[in-house]
Amino acid sequence: MGLKTILVCLTTTQHAETLLKVAVPLARKHGAHLIGLHTLEALLVYPGIAMHIPDTAFASFNASQKLAAEAIKTTFEKHTAVEDFTSEFRLVRAEAVSASERMVESARAADIVIMSRPDQDGERYDQRHAQQHVIRDSGRPVIVVPLDYDGPDIGDNIVLGWSDTKEAARAAHDMLNVTLPGAAVTVTRVRRQTQDALKDYSGIDLTEILSRHALKTTLETRDPMSDSIAEVLNKTAFEKGADLIVSGAFGHSKAYDIVRGATSHALLRDAKFPVLFSN
DSSP: OOOSEEEEEOOOHHHHHHHHHHHHHHHHHHTOEEEEEEEEOOOOOOTTSOOOOOHHHHHHHHHHHHHHHHHHHHHHHHHHTTOSSOEEEEEEEOTTSOHHHHHHHHHTTSSEEEEEOOOTTTSOGGGTTHHHHHHHHSOSOEEEEOTTOOOOOSSSEEEEEEOSSHHHHHHHHHHHHHOOTTOEEEEEEESOTTSOGGGOHHHHHHHHHHHTTTOEEEEEEEOOTTSOHHHHHHHHHHHHTOSEEEEEOOOSOHHHHHHHOOHHHHHHHHOSSOEEEEO
16 A cells, blocks of 8 residues: 655754655655654743743744754755655644644654654754654654664665564554565564474464565574664664664553663664664
């Protein structure tokens, strides 16, 4: 079926170039409608705080917001002006909610969302943890792109992290909208190699299902040794020359993630390749 609507969340001028180098080729490949979204931060004044904010402060704040938005819009139009697919730039005010909530609202009407890796140094305070919010709450697959990524177009050579979970199953099927016939997919099971590979029935079934979509699929089991699952997926992607890692996301509660850590957090933080997350 392919992608028909792609939402790219353009949070900062620094990351807009990187994200559009990923989003534009993907929209071109699928003939999709590309939406560039930027949110304007709200200057909130809390009633419990007795202080006066002068008009000049509001004016200066609004001017800086406008300058950043215009720079991002210019970058978006530079990348899309010569393309045949339809594109639009949306400027949305956060108002009384966070930028993350506005992104979630917009994401629900898209086939897929593209965002940059979290960047506490570059992102506004109201944009912090937006990736996690959109992945968890939008119901849509999200591709998170490393900062300053400059790799090949995504969707032709994929490493799919597989486990017997609903999140992994959803990620595998969300991936089908990103790929085209003939793409290579390495279904990667990360676990101790104590079980006969021929008895990995769910992995074999998934590989066969994907091959019926005209994908070149292989099934591999990787022993983590002393590495985390995220590290194994990164190494496998590097060995295969992959352009995308696909993974189920946040299969545990938030409390579990905080106490024990999780593959999703590690991939968000450390992945060297774009990662498609599905929850």
